[in-house]
Amino acid sequence: METLTTLRAHKKAVTRRSLAGAALRLAMEHGLDGVTVEDIADEAGVSRRTFSNYFAGKEDAVLDADRSRIQELVALVSTRPAGEEAWTALRAATAELYRTWPVPDVEWMAQLRLLRRHPSLLARQAGDQVALERDLTAVLVVREPDEEVARLMAATFLATVRTGIALWLEGAGEQQLPVLVDRLLGRVRVQGT
16 A cells, blocks of 8 residues: 555656646746646646646746755755754755755756746745745754844845855856855854854
8 A cells, every 4th residue: 555655646746747847848938928737738748637736827837846946955954963053054955955956057047037037927936935934944943043043044045045046147157056055155154153
């Protein structure tokens, strides 16, 4: 029975990744407005109903990989050694995340960045960032009991990572993104660390 459950979970994960990949590919090729849910389902070889079992709309499918990375980052921070300081845990978790999620090429990231300027994605991204800051604060407060400091740390961390990605894109990937982001994180002075 456990094997059957594992197989089902694996099949669902594959279907989800297939739908998200199709949504992103099609949106980058045709623009978000030029893609329908039906197009995405057809590209992934599933029905419209199957699409709806995984995503509320095409925007959610396009942002799925980002949301998965967000969940992974929060999980990595929460599993760092108990005595580790909060900022150190963030840096180590980020380094681990870059090892498990390969960095895409600069051209793809630039196209994705343009796509993300679409108004319907911007609202969802803003909501995702607020949720990520909240979730990071929740795992950081275990290490940094002053909630204000934990919250400020989460917000500073996210701003630093966004800055690193922007610098990496502007430099056409001349530096390795994980190295650049870690260097920037190392330059930040955080109270409590």
